Amino acid sequence: MRSYVVFSFMGPDRSGLARQISEFFTARGINIERSRGCVLGGEFGMIILTSGSTDDIERLIKDLDSLREKTGLDIHVRKTKAPLHREVAPSIPYRLVATSIDRPGIIQQICKALHGRGINIDDISTNVDNNPVTGANVFSMVCNFSLPPAVKILDLKTDLNRIGDEYNIDIRFDAVICK
Structure with missing residues (x-):
C-alpha cells in the first residue's frame, strides 16, 4: 500500500x-x-x-x-x-500578484477578502526587498487560488480594488490557463 x-x-x-x-x-x-x-x-x-x-x-x-x-x-x-x-470543488485557477511599499497587514487584508468570498488559497509566497534606488522596502506577494463558480469575478475585483485603493497596493489577478 x-x-x-x-x-x-x-x-x-x-x-x-x-x-x-x-x-x-x-x-x-x-x-x-x-x-x-x-x-x-x-x-x-x-x-x-x-x-x-x-x-x-x-x-x-x-x-x-x-x-x-x-x-x-x-x-x-x-x-x-x-x-x-483531495476533495476539490469545480473551480478556475487564478494567480494574484500584489506589490506595495511594505507595512503590516497587507497579507491579512488580501487573505481576508479571498476568505470572505469562500476562496481557497492553494499556494502563497511573499517577500520584502529593499529597492536600492529609492531605499523603500517593497512588499510582493504571489498567490494561487481556486475561484469557485459561484463567485462573481466582478465582485472579487471590487473587493480587491477597494483594498488596493485604501492601502495603496497594486493587486492584479488573472486566470491561469497552464501551470
Missing part, C-alpha cells in the same frame, strides 16, 4: 541541508512528490510531500532522529492522503 506523508523542517541555515534531506529520503526509497524551501532570516524552512510504501514510510519515520542529529533541524511529520484524493 502507498502512503503519503508531509514533513516540515526548520532550523539554522547552512549549506547542504536540502541535499542531506533529499539523500535521506532517496536512500530509504521514499519519493519526494512536492517540496518548498527557503531561508527566512537565518533560518531554513522546508515542507515536503512524500510517498512510498507504508512499510518504507514507517521505517523512515522511526529513523528521523538520525536526520535530526545530522542536520540540527526540527522535524514534524503528518500523514496525509494522496493529492488526487
Whole structure:
C-alpha cells in the first residue's frame, strides 16, 4: 500500500541541508512528490510531500532522529492522503500578484477578502526587498487560488480594488490557463 506523508523542517541555515534531506529520503526509497524551501532570516524552512510504501514510510519515520542529529533541524511529520484524493470543488485557477511599499497587514487584508468570498488559497509566497534606488522596502506577494463558480469575478475585483485603493497596493489577478 502507498502512503503519503508531509514533513516540515526548520532550523539554522547552512549549506547542504536540502541535499542531506533529499539523500535521506532517496536512500530509504521514499519519493519526494512536492517540496518548498527557503531561508527566512537565518533560518531554513522546508515542507515536503512524500510517498512510498507504508512499510518504507514507517521505517523512515522511526529513523528521523538520525536526520535530526545530522542536520540540527526540527522535524514534524503528518500523514496525509494522496493529492488526487483531495476533495476539490469545480473551480478556475487564478494567480494574484500584489506589490506595495511594505507595512503590516497587507497579507491579512488580501487573505481576508479571498476568505470572505469562500476562496481557497492553494499556494502563497511573499517577500520584502529593499529597492536600492529609492531605499523603500517593497512588499510582493504571489498567490494561487481556486475561484469557485459561484463567485462573481466582478465582485472579487471590487473587493480587491477597494483594498488596493485604501492601502495603496497594486493587486492584479488573472486566470491561469497552464501551470
